[in-house]
Amino acid sequence: MTLETRPLSPALGVEILGLDLSRPFDQATAGELVRLYQRHHLLLVRGQDLDEDDQIRFCELFGPISRRSPAMQKAKAAYVSNARADGILGQGELHFHSDNTFFQHPLKAIGLYAIEVPPEGGDTLFSNCAAVYSALPEALRRRLDGLSSYQLFDYNGDYNRRSVEEGSPPDAHRAIHPLVWTDPDTGVRALFLSEHTAVRINELPIAEGEKLIAELHDRIADPNFGYRHRWQPGDMLLWDNIVLQHAREPFDLRHKRTLRRIPVGDPDGDRRFPTSRTVVGPLPWVEPVAQPA
Secondary structure (H helix, E strand, O other): OOOEEEEOOOOOOEEEEOOOOOOOOOHHHHHHHHHHHHHHOEEEEOOOOOOHHHHHHHHOOOOOEOOOOHHHHHOOOEEEEOOOOOOEOOOOOEEEEOOOOOOOOOOOEEEEEEEEOOOOOOOEEEEEHHHHHHOOOHHHHHHHOOOEEEEEEOOOOOOOOOOOOOOOOOOOEEEEEEOEEEOOOOOOEEEOOOHHHEEEEOOOOHHHHHHHHHHHHHHHOOHHHEEEEOOOOOOEEEEEOOOEEEEEOOOOOOOOOEEEEEEEOOOOHHHHOOOOEEEOOOOOOOOOOOOOO
């Protein structure tokens, strides 16, 4: 089956036209949706009227639903909302990141469905980190080989602040990931660094690591590699959480913003993240000595 589509930006994403996600898919449609996701990394279907089960059925085409977060342990779906008592991540700006990089196996994909949105602001920005990596100067690509980040997040902490080791509880989630992720199926390489949850670059002195983190963040935020999504009620958006990073722009909190979130886990995490590892408790570390220029 060939679905009617239109590109969302030169860097990533495709809108699927004329598809009703509230109806079951036949095998041909399901296969085409997966192929479009693999090719474009982000799928948009507008004008949908979906309940939780409809959204879950769509997201399950791409992998099992992840229930390791506190919100997903309590309910079938989570709500990114400033209007619901059970809402999560409801306010403030969110800088570019991939979700759950503080686990050994980050989420494979994320599905968001728009229920209510403000008249302006609150756009979600996306960056194709494979394209970002391909555009890096050769010297910088060589420098990134062998470097890793220490990722940390406390679900009971302040998500609007960057993670730090000092003061974080021993049971906060921690992991180490390479700065460059390689797709084992295609060989495509992508920059893989979530600044917000990055405590440090493990192999570099702090000052040098911070300078590198800032440089990579600026490259990820370059709109030439991105797509800006202006939400409409009924939008269903699903994206690759590894190749793409996303960010949220601020909005007027007098307006309601509610998106239903379904996280998709990675059943093939060991193969796709062979050098990543979980860290239990604070990670002992001795700052490397800066090398002469």
